[in-house]
Amino acid sequence: MNRAGKRQARPSLRSALGRGHLNVALLAVGLAGILLTVLGVLALRVYANHNLDLIARSITYTVEAAVVFDDGAAANEALAVIASNEEVAEAKVFTDEGELLAHWRRNDDSLLATLEARVATTLLEEPINLPIVHQERQVGHIELIGQGRNLLLFLLSGLGGVLLCTVLSMGVALHLSRRLLGDIVRPLRSLASVAHAARRERRFDRRVPEAAIADLNELGNDFNALLDELEVWHSHLQSENATLAYQANHDSLTGLPNRAFFEGRLNRSLLNAARKREHLALLFIDSDHFKEINDNLGHAVGDQVLVNLASRLRAQLREHDLVARLGGDEFAVLLTPLQSREDAEQVARNIIASMKVPLQLEAGRSLVTSLSVGIAFYPEDGRDQASLLDAADASMYRAKRERRSQRQAPQASIADNNDRS
Numbered sequence: 001m002n003r004a005g006k007r008q009a010r011p012s013l014r015s016a017l018g019r020g021h022l023n024v025a026l027l028a029v030g031l032a033g034i035l036l037t038v039l040g041v042l043a044l045r046v047y048a049n050h051n052l053d054l055i056a057r058s059i060t061y062t063v064e065a066a067v068v069f070d071d072g073a074a075a076n077e078a079l080a081v082i083a084s085n086e087e088v089a090e091a092k093v094f095t096d097e098g099e100l101l102a103h104w105r106r107n108d109d110s111l112l113a114t115l116e117a118r119v120a121t122t123l124l125e126e127p128i129n130l131p132i133v134h135q136e137r138q139v140g141h142i143e144l145i146g147q148g149r150n151l152l153l154f155l156l157s158g159l160g161g162v163l164l165c166t167v168l169s170m171g172v173a174l175h176l177s178r179r180l181l182g183d184i185v186r187p188l189r190s191l192a193s194v195a196h197a198a199r200r201e202r203r204f205d206r207r208v209p210e211a212a213i214a215d216l217n218e219l220g221n222d223f224n225a226l227l228d229e230l231e232v233w234h235s236h237l238q239s240e241n242a243t244l245a246y247q248a249n250h251d252s253l254t255g256l257p258n259r260a261f262f263e264g265r266l267n268r269s270l271l272n273a274a275r276k277r278e279h280l281a282l283l284f285i286d287s288d289h290f291k292e293i294n295d296n297l298g299h300a301v302g303d304q305v306l307v308n309l310a311s312r313l314r315a316q317l318r319e320h321d322l323v324a325r326l327g328g329d330e331f332a333v334l335l336t337p338l339q340s341r342e343d344a345e346q347v348a349r350n351i352i353a354s355m356k357v358p359l360q361l362e363a364g365r366s367l368v369t370s371l372s373v374g375i376a377f378y379p380e381d382g383r384d385q386a387s388l389l390d391a392a393d394a395s396m397y398r399a400k401r402e403r404r405s406q407r408q409a410p411q412a413s414i415a416d417n418n419d420r421s
Contacts, residue, residue, distance in 0.1 A: 030166065037155070048087065048146055049128075055086045056130045056144045063093050067101060067132050067140040075102030090127075090145040096138060106147065119152045187211035191223060204231035251325040253303055254310035262324035262332055267385050269336045273378055280336035281344035282388050284374040284396035285313070285351065287329035293369070301361060305369065308359040316350045332392070341377060348373045372400040 059082055066074035075093045083091045083104045093102040132140040190208050197203040204227055208220035249261035257265070266282070273280050287309060294302040306329065313323045313331060322334040333351075335344050351373060358366035374396025382388040 044150065048150060051087065052128050052144055052146045055082065055088060056128045056142060058082060059091065059142055059144070060130055060132045063102065064132055064134055067093065067095060068134050070095065070101070072101050076104065079104035087147045087149055088144060089147040092143040093140060095140045101140065115152055119155065183212045184216065187216040187220060191220060198227065198230065202234065204234050254307055254325050256310050257322065257324040259324065259326045262322065262326065263385060265322055266334055269334060270378065270385060273336065279338040280334065280378045281338050282376045282392045283333035283335070283344070283348060284392035285331040285333065286372045286396055286400060288370045288372055290329035304361050305359060305367065312354045313351060316347060316354055344375055344377070348375060372396055374399055
């Protein structure tokens with residue numbers, strides 16, 4: 001369960017790339033916004049200090065006469081007129097002896113004013129101090145403190161611009177990342193899907209589609225080439241397996257099913273007949289005088305006889321009946337389902353009658369042979385595989401014994417378990 005939890009906790013490629021792409025975009029926009037704001041503040045700071053210096057010079061010219069005549073009321077009035085309309089927080093006029101002649105201060109205790117004062121203290125120069133000169137003689141001086149309103153508004157607008165750009169960049173980055181990730185993730189998902197189908201379902205016919213990115217397209221082409229080789233290998237392996245399975249269940253000479261296949265089919269047919277209460281018949285077939293054919297004419301002729309016997313046996317059966325070579329010159333036929341005993345006996349007679357036509361051998365030769373057939377019926381002669389095989393084998397040997405006294409050309413004989421002679 002720990003491994004499953006770890007697999008579930010792992011992010012997907014799409015989410016990992018998307019998160020990384022978005023983080024890079026936000027970092028770039030944030031750094032650019034901060035850099036532009038800092039540069040703007042520095043430029044505005046220079047402008048504000050220069051502006052304060054101009055305001056201070058203007059005040060010195062205005063209050064010059066009031067200082068010379070030591071007129072505090074006129075000095076205060078001049079300060080109020082100029083400072084109230086400019087970016088000035090506080091202004092003072094001193095006489096040459098250092099006495100305070102006039103003082104003006106902006107009366108604003110709001111939060112905005114407090115922030116303006118802090119910004120001015122942080123960014124602006126120390127209070128500007130300029131002399132008041134009359135006829136080339138200093139008669140006093142002024143001190144001027146800036147307000148910092150424009151700096152604060154610029155900082156706030158810069159912060160708002162950064163936030164707005166961040167939001168816009170997030171949207172643009174998401175859109176671009178989706179397009180980019182689509183070109184990356186879709187081919188990888190297709191590759192993973194095809195690999196999953198090949199590994200789990202053994203489907204080697206699927207292929208990875210083309211990708212827009214060259215590297216991923218080359219990867220898909222290489223994977224498709226590998227799948228081509230796997231498909232050829234899998235087809236070859238299936239063909240070999242089918243060939244081996246066929247060889248394991250069929251006789252190599254006649255092409256008929258062998259004893260193992262026949263016994264497995266017989267066992268399944270008995271179970272089905274017992275479940276459905278049906279009948280079936282088992283025919284045991286043996287070629288008469290086959291040993292003499294092998295000894296006198298050779299094993300090659302004997303093989304030709306067996307091939308011809310197999311062909312004639314198949315020709316006498318229904319499509320769903322089964323004929324098998326049990327070994328040597330012994331064959332077995334399974335008739336299922338069976339309507340009546342007469343049907344099985346008729347099939348046996350047809351098989352025997354088919355042997356009256358001479359077997360055509362190579363080199364234009366022909367041979368007449370005969371068969372002995374024994375029949376066992378389910379369930380009368382047995383209810384399991386062993387008992388039915390024994391009953392059919394015994395029936396076939398009774399038929400063969402009936403012909404042992406005959407020395408002329410082989411004829412056919414048939415017997416079933418009702419024949420006790």
